[in-house]
Amino acid sequence: MTETFETEKAQAAAWFRQLRDDIVAAFHALEDRHETDAPAGRVEVRKTSRTAEDGSDAGGGEMSVMRGGRVFEKVGVNISTVYGTLGERAQMAMAARKGIPGMADDPRFWASGISLVAHMQNPHVPAVHMNTRMFWTPHAWWFGGGADLNPCIEYDEDTAHFHAEMKRACDPHGETLYDELKAWADEYFYIPHRKRARGVGGIFYDDRNTDDWEADFALTRDVGAAFLPAFVPLVDKRRVQDWTDEDKETQLRHRGLYAEYNLVYDRGTKFGLETGHDPEAVLMSLPPVAKWY
Template structure:
């Protein structure tokens, strides 16, 4: 006999929490090896709650470290009632069974890292599960956001993501890479915010175990995809011009997350802690 959806939701929430714990530990270990003699960065963990609805999470943010200028690794498990606007937006993108009962449950991990060294790329990753009485699905992905691109870094990042995708379906990587290229695009600037990765949403093949296994594989691929890049560049010499280029690129990142990002809109519309929702914003940015 298979597990109930309640059991599956609990299993997913626990796994997202465990992934969060492993990533924060790995990032603090990288801080221990970071260059310089300033204070070693550590995560400050703050519990979060959702207004009148239910649930909350953990907001984990490190600021001013040797390697990370600002990095957030948030975990959440929330439930409540979707607004008519949220239901309409989900129905418009083809989510089945979303127009009836407005109750929902969601859990996931969301990560954004902004680096001290401008040669080290910023990065984003998230994985999540969403449920309503009429539907369930998984979503997530990861994308690399260098201000100074190194082709070998881009190739490594994409290769790790493809290795995670291919055992499940040979069409997943090209499909989800194309989706990321489309999704992480800034229309008013006419350019991508970075060098891409993968993005998927509304994933429901009818087999919960298979879709959850794929989502776990994407999450597991993150550290092998990103940590070698951060370590390779964390003590690389840089100039004021390099730092200026980083700050300008961060402006693009902020514009995207405030204007277009689906997760930012959903988090603010459903009453989640605003600081947790907006932790993706860089500590410093510049516009010309």
């Protein structure tokens, strides 16, 4: 595969940026309509950078984080576009997991995406994760992403709503696709050493290359666009609920599970740290406070 995919890369990176802007605007609106004596939270944007082993520029992104808001205790909506050459360890992992030949001969790569994790003030409001991304090498390209809900106090109707929106995003792309991606998420977001899922699931996919770039990009856009209608109604319903000290303890213990998963198993965390991206941006997903017993 010799195409440089410059047009496609630009389209994907622009979409991830627009999605970030739309989500940030919606989160600011949530902060504004939750009326308390505290000031409404606002996202602070900081540029991030990646430096290659030889010291050259290798891309970066924008870390968009809100801390201590009325609704959001901590939320990050990061975008990045990074490029360069994969180190030997990453080459071997990529070749082994994806079956891509020739990585050692030409280890160039380009990757762009959006990554979101929200940890909430009210324990009744679920935490949530969403990401979509495009990856390119001279040998292959693919999309990946998904979203999953992580409540510490589960409500069946919230789970049903979230999954219905994910299904709505998948259905135009194949009648069995939602079931396939839901099963993939159930497997991927599982914590083996705890013998339990980290939340109530969602959808997940990786290595998405049907040889139709436009179709695969359309799926990725639909998954990203489904996030706000899947999540915002749940926040609006639960943010006004009363909660107890016991509820907060339950939330902090559940956050411990989330942190364990992200540090031990999450592929995005591993890839970001292995390829030299800003560690603060990579570890944005970690909760501000958590407990273990």
